[in-house]
Amino acid sequence: MSEPGTEVGGVPVTALKRHAELSEQVEDARWRYYVLDQPTVSDAQFDEWFKELLTLEQAHPTLQTPDSPTQKVGAPVSGDFAKVQHLNRMESLDNAFSADDMAAWQARAERLAEGDPGPYLCELKIDGLAIALVYRDGKLERGATRGDGRTGDDVTPNVRTIKGVPHRLKGDGVPSLVEVRGEVYIPVEDFKKLNEQLVEQGKQPFANPRNSAAGTLRQKDARITAQRPLRMLVHGIGIWEGSAEPRAQSDTYDRLREFGLPVSDLYKVLPGLAEINEFIEYYREHRHDPAYEIDGVVVKVDDFRTQRELGSTSRAPRWAIAYKYPPEEVNTKLLDIQVGIGRTGRVTPYAVMEPVVVSGSTVERATLHNAAIVVKKGVLIGDTVVLRKAGDVIPEIVGPVTALRDGSEREFVMPTHCPECGTELAYEREGDADLRCPNARGCPAQIRERIYFAAGRRALDIDGLGYVAAAALTQPLPPQQPVVRSEADLFDLTLEQLIPIKSVVRDQDTGLPKIDPKTGEQKVVTFFSNIDGEPSQNALKLIEELERAKQTPLANVLVALSIRHVGPPTARDLANAMRSIDAIMNASEEELAEIEGIGPRVAATIREWFEVDWHREIIDRWKAAGVRMEDEPAPEKGPQTLEGLTFVVTGTLEGYTRDTAAEALTSRGGKVSGSVSKKTSFLVAGENAGSKYDKAVGLGVPILDGAGFAILLDDGPEAAAAAAVTSEP
Numbered sequence: 001m002s003e004p005g006t007e008v009g010g011v012p013v014t015a016l017k018r019h020a021e022l023s024e025q026v027e028d029a030r031w032r033y034y035v036l037d038q039p040t041v042s043d044a045q046f047d048e049w050f051k052e053l054l055t056l057e058q059a060h061p062t063l064q065t066p067d068s069p070t071q072k073v074g075a076p077v078s079g080d081f082a083k084v085q086h087l088n089r090m091e092s093l094d095n096a097f098s099a100d101d102m103a104a105w106q107a108r109a110e111r112l113a114e115g116d117p118g119p120y121l122c123e124l125k126i127d128g129l130a131i132a133l134v135y136r137d138g139k140l141e142r143g144a145t146r147g148d149g150r151t152g153d154d155v156t157p158n159v160r161t162i163k164g165v166p167h168r169l170k171g172d173g174v175p176s177l178v179e180v181r182g183e184v185y186i187p188v189e190d191f192k193k194l195n196e197q198l199v200e201q202g203k204q205p206f207a208n209p210r211n212s213a214a215g216t217l218r219q220k221d222a223r224i225t226a227q228r229p230l231r232m233l234v235h236g237i238g239i240w241e242g243s244a245e246p247r248a249q250s251d252t253y254d255r256l257r258e259f260g261l262p263v264s265d266l267y268k269v270l271p272g273l274a275e276i277n278e279f280i281e282y283y284r285e286h287r288h289d290p291a292y293e294i295d296g297v298v299v300k301v302d303d304f305r306t307q308r309e310l311g312s313t314s315r316a317p318r319w320a321i322a323y324k325y326p327p328e329e330v331n332t333k334l335l336d337i338q339v340g341i342g343r344t345g346r347v348t349p350y351a352v353m354e355p356v357v358v359s360g361s362t363v364e365r366a367t368l369h370n371a372a373i374v375v376k377k378g379v380l381i382g383d384t385v386v387l388r389k390a391g392d393v394i395p396e397i398v399g400p401v402t403a404l405r406d407g408s409e410r411e412f413v414m415p416t417h418c419p420e421c422g423t424e425l426a427y428e429r430e431g432d433a434d435l436r437c438p439n440a441r442g443c444p445a446q447i448r449e450r451i452y453f454a455a456g457r458r459a460l461d462i463d464g465l466g467y468v469a470a471a472a473l474t475q476p477l478p479p480q481q482p483v484v485r486s487e488a489d490l491f492d493l494t495l496e497q498l499i500p501i502k503s504v505v506r507d508q509d510t511g512l513p514k515i516d517p518k519t520g521e522q523k524v525v526t527f528f529s530n531i532d533g534e535p536s537q538n539a540l541k542l543i544e545e546l547e548r549a550k551q552t553p554l555a556n557v558l559v560a561l562s563i564r565h566v567g568p569p570t571a572r573d574l575a576n577a578m579r580s581i582d583a584i585m586n587a588s589e590e591e592l593a594e595i596e597g598i599g600p601r602v603a604a605t606i607r608e609w610f611e612v613d614w615h616r617e618i619i620d621r622w623k624a625a626g627v628r629m630e631d632e633p634a635p636e637k638g639p640q641t642l643e644g645l646t647f648v649v650t651g652t653l654e655g656y657t658r659d660t661a662a663e664a665l666t667s668r669g670g671k672v673s674g675s676v677s678k679k680t681s682f683l684v685a686g687e688n689a690g691s692k693y694d695k696a697v698g699l700g701v702p703i704l705d706g707a708g709f710a711i712l713l714d715d716g717p718e719a720a721a722a723a724a725v726t727s728e729p
């Protein structure tokens, strides 16, 4: 029992209060979303409020009055456009968020229909806005938004500008009156371009594609609408008169497509729950395949008679359900924009945000790439921004929520000097998008990144040298001096040097110091010693691993040097051909360019790298410290008896597979090709040789059987030629 005075009509006052508060928030959000086209909260937030309202009303059914937001669709129209009475009420959709929700929906439909209501039409839930088009005698008469479901905005002049919406229906059986419903949207790529254009023109960008479509469709000047990339896809009908009516949802789509209306190809008619769930899971994985944004899947009972039997609640049909995927967009505050310096000196601005959870992980940083992109996105420091994280894709700021600006926001200014070393920033080449810090040798941030990279798995593979250690070695807290001022110092490190180091922890993606959310301060660590000032496991491990790393193969050492264009594959080619760092240092540019996989451009950058004094110092110091900078000599090659000859192998050769036969040829200097041509020196043909044999005969290419192949390998091409079959064409 509750205390007296804590209940009104059997409902606890706290529940009443919460219900009133949520109702107001939902109504306000709807008004901003549907009428102003400027939502200030994310869909995720809205859905949460709405779900809480539904839960409250389930617990206390008296709260569910006709004017509760749960009983209404959309928002009343604004008065900016002429009003339109819909020929038939436009509804919303109930939501499902799990397989259980889907099963419950299906079970209820089955109970109400007194039997299996399937099959079901499954399609994508396009994140746009609903439209109703009326065609009378095949002519487009008007287009209207959903509004509150009964009355919508008349946006006919705008609808006429949408690409793909026919002004006149074609084909047989066009009804005398039909109301076609669908979704208006802007494809994702077009949305991005549109936002860039708006910012360029000094106008405010849209927060997301749905918003841009809504704002564009409800433009008062249809000439502006006409210039924007609106599209439409059909998803239902409101009324159909004067010709044979379709009998099912899928039937309707076939007919509307014939009339020339835009119908999606991405729907399926499926027999039951198992297949529906498969469809839902498929598009969870392929959510971004379509050109437009989707926020879920809509499942509809296909048969119209069953749809009518099931009917509707006050706001949504019982014969359909929207399965919603987890939100990929949330709103958060852009606290600052800071720049990070990368391994090659590249300057990257990063958004520093209030931490928020999106797509299952907490995000507080997002790259803004370069100064031009910051401008293009139109975000100001202090803005509430839309942050998007799609699955494993890196988080991205979509745009600002301009409706929430209060004038305190400020523009980001790209620094002119490196925040880490003070050197003036510059473009390497004219027309580059990225500014760089040119101080490759002395910039502590660049050294930190190179050291961290050099310790990576594909380079020196030093387990004890992760990001925290790299920062500690290169950027200790002042007044401590770095123990690693260049890669050259790396292998001379001693335990005594490591122990006293204090440093801040940095974020690996951005290189910026991490902030402790509790204190608001940078996090300081002594990574290489414990409380008693003795070397920590980290320190012991690092020294041990450095010793081991002295035996690293040459290719990995080359990767560790951060020579531009010399990644692991190129380093392997270089090491295979040259075998030692000295050979590479002494090779001319021409000699390097001749190595397979290198080429002139890479040869030039390698040469340039070795011309630099402090680069050569790295080599000298590493050598002196005992780093083995050469590989074993290549295995002795046998005599190259087949040099300059090209072979094709076909059919089955006794004692060989196709691969070992090819290996036998290449190890003697021969080349193996897949097809016979006039340039083929010999065709090696085993049992069951096919068309290649015929082709060789046609071209007069000498053919060796198993015995001839043995002669070739043992005695060389001249002896084999004598044993070959050659048929003149």
Ligand SMILES: NC(=O)c1ccc[n+]([C@@H]2O[C@H](COP(=O)([O-])OP(=O)(O)OC[C@H]3O[C@@H](n4cnc5c(N)ncnc54)[C@H](O)[C@@H]3O)[C@@H](O)[C@H]2O)c1
Residues within 6 Å of the ligand: 029, 030, 032, 033, 034, 039, 040, 041, 042, 043, 044, 046, 047, 073, 074, 091, 092, 093, 095, 123, 124, 125, 126, 127, 128, 129, 130, 131, 146, 182, 183, 235, 298, 322
């Ligand atoms: N951010 C905000 O402030 C805010 C405010 C209000 C609403 N919203 C968003 O809108 C949703 C509620 O809006 P709603 O009432 O329009 O419901 P809804 O978007 O959940 O579902 C109904 C709508 O889906 C659309 N739709 C897309 N593809 C469809 C298809 N294949 N078949 C049928 N319909 C399809 C139709 O336009 C239909 O009207 C919320 O869940 C939220 O995501 C956000």
Ligand SMILES: [Zn+2]
Residues within 6 Å of the ligand: 341, 418, 419, 420, 421, 422, 423, 437, 439, 443, 444, 445
């Ligand atoms: Zn710098």
